[in-house]
Amino acid sequence: MLRALSRPAVKLVERYLPDPYIFVLLLTLIAAVAAIAIQHKSPLAVIDYWGNGFWSLLQFSMQMLLVLVTGYMLASSPPVKRLLDHLASYAKNAGAAIILVTLVSLIASWINWGFGLVVGALFAKALARQVKVDYRLLVASAYSGFIVWHGGLAGSVPLTIATEGHFMQERIGIVSTADTIFSYFNLLLVAILFVAVPLVNRLMLPSESESIYVDPALLGAEEEPRVRITRPAERLENSMTLAMLVGFPGLIYLISYFVGGGGLNLNVVNFLFLFLAIVLHRTPQSLLNSLQEAIKGGAGIVIQFPFYAGIMAIMVQSGLAETLSQAMISFATETTLPFWTFISAGVVNMFVPSGGGQWAVQAPVVIPAAQALGVDIPRAAMAVAWGDAWTNLLQPFWALPVLGIAGLKAKDIMGFCLIQLFVTGAIIGACLTWL
Template sequence: MLKFLSRPAVRLVERYLPDPYIFVLLLTIIAAAAAIAVERQNPLLVMRYWGDGFWSLLTFSMQMLLVLVTGFMLANTPPVKRLLQRLASLAKNAGGAIILVTLVSLVASWINWGFGLVVGALFAKELARQIRVDYRLLIASAYSGFIVWHGGLAGSIPLTIATDGHFTVDRIGVIGTGSTIFSFFNLAIVACLFIVVPLVNRLMLPDEQESVYVDPTLLDDTPEPVGHISRPAEYLENSHILAWLVGIPGLLFLLDHFLLRGGGLNLNIVNFLFLSLAIVLHRTPRRLLDSLHEAIKGGAGIVIQFPFYAGIMAIMIESGLAETLSEGFVSFATSDTLPFWSFISAGVVNMFVPSGGGQWAVQAPVMLPAAEALGADITRVAMAVAWGDAWTNLLQPFWALPVLAIAGLKAKDIMGFCLIQLFITGVVIALGLTYF
């Protein structure tokens, strides 16, 4: 049945889903028009919101670009390639490849969302080198594991409310991760998704005559061998000692961060880890630079599109449109159904504000008073917003950009499969938030 349903979904998305750049332009126009029509905002003010907020995600944009680049460089090192090859050899057929890449992506995304995006895509490419499998579904499966990130160790909302001095501490206090990430209902949702998502991906596997395959030779990104070295500068470029004098202290810094200072994973630490390992494992600066040259080719979408999303976020927040959307869903909720409607509203808002931390800043002032007034479980409502933010990433191409860049595909190639996952995982998460 899922194979049957996925066919029209894939055709629909391939025909009508535009390039992510066109998508972000349309979202910009929709957000601006809604701010003017619904919030009665002056068009000049809306334009100012957009322009003033346009560059507010520059740090994050650079972090995401580095996730792509450093992850690619690390995966391109000989030791990691051998590891991925051995892991990929566990899959004996196309169905096994789909299940394996989904599980790897789910585990990696639960640990850290940036780690999951890169590892899933790179592992999918290695599987495609070894096994004849529909490449679109393989990459969609790698991306679908991202669904669990906000219920995992790097979930920005549960980590925010577990931090002393967070912006809602006066209202809800500090809520530890034992009540959010490691609560029964959240772990139950994660466990169900670890079963449902791989199974659904496997059941969507097209018949051989309908599958789209990729030539494995096109996925080869092995750097060119080093030629004769004659210049002093070339000796430096191919120096193992020079690379290790920088890369090894980087790894020692990470040991100090985790073991002595008790630090955790965040986007900067993930990038630092990827880069330090890549420097050491490539062994020479020249090999690293050759890998960087290949990696950077896929970063154009991140560079041009993320500022537009920052502008959309500014329109949604400053105009009050995001708050109005949230209030509209909350207005007919009860104490029992508030988590469900919080989840749905967060999913809608996420299409325009694809940032977990930014979304919580928008929705917390609406959801928390509603939870108090209705006597609802505040931790469950907070996690409902978190899951709603993660859920519609299956439809929003914002987070798929690094995956698509690594895979060499377009959003329309994978989003048809993700659309089926959107509906099924939405039911699982909604039931978990309401009844678990």
């Protein structure tokens, strides 16, 4: 049944889903028109919101670009290539490859979302080099594991409300991760998704006649040629000693950081990927060759993230995001508030694809509603978190690093992700309501 459902979904998306750049332009216009029509803001005011916020995600944009680049450099190093190929060898057929890549992506995304995006995409390429499998579904399966990130160790909402000094502290206090990430209902929800998401991906596997394969030779499996040094500068470019003198101090710093109680965040993940890549490539020239390949997939991030920053500014500063959230939960009851909060967060995420940013928008609406209805605060907060993660299956913002590494377009994978959107939406909504 799921294979039958996925066919029209894939065809629909392939035909009508535009390039992510067109998608962000359309979202910009929709957000601007809605701010004018619903919030009664003047066109000039909306343009000011957009222009003033356009560059507000520059640091984050650079971090995301580095997620792609450093992750690619790490995975293209000879030892990691061999490891990924070894893991891929356990998949003996297409169905096993789909399940294996989904599980690896789920585990990695639960640990850290940036880590999950890169590892899933790179493992998909390793599998495609060894197993004849529909490449679109393989990459879509790698991306689908991202669904669990906000219920995992790097979830923005649960980590924010567990941190001293967060902006809602006077209202809800410090909420321990024992009540959010490690709560019974959240762990059970994650466990259910660890079973359901791989199973759904496997059931969507097209027949051989409908599958689209990729030539393994195009996926970078070749070994680097031996270097012949003809000039002094090349000795430095190919110096293992120089690479180790810089690479190992970086890794020593990370050990000290973690021993001192430091946790995972995006900068730490990028730092780890970069210095592991420096060590594992063994020479600066090998690293630079990998960098040249990695940077090709980063164009979408560079051009699109500023537009999303502008959309977020329109949504937040005009009050449109708050109005949308309020409308979605205005008719909720004590039982249904987590569900409608989840749905509202999913809708808002299409325009504000940032976990921390979305919490800042929705918390002032959701928390008072939860307190008035007597709803458990950790559950209400996690409803926002899961809604933010849920519609990432359809929002191409977060798929850009995966697509850049895999060499695909959004329309190639979003048809399969659309089926996962409906299935996981039903599961998460039910769990938030009744668990």
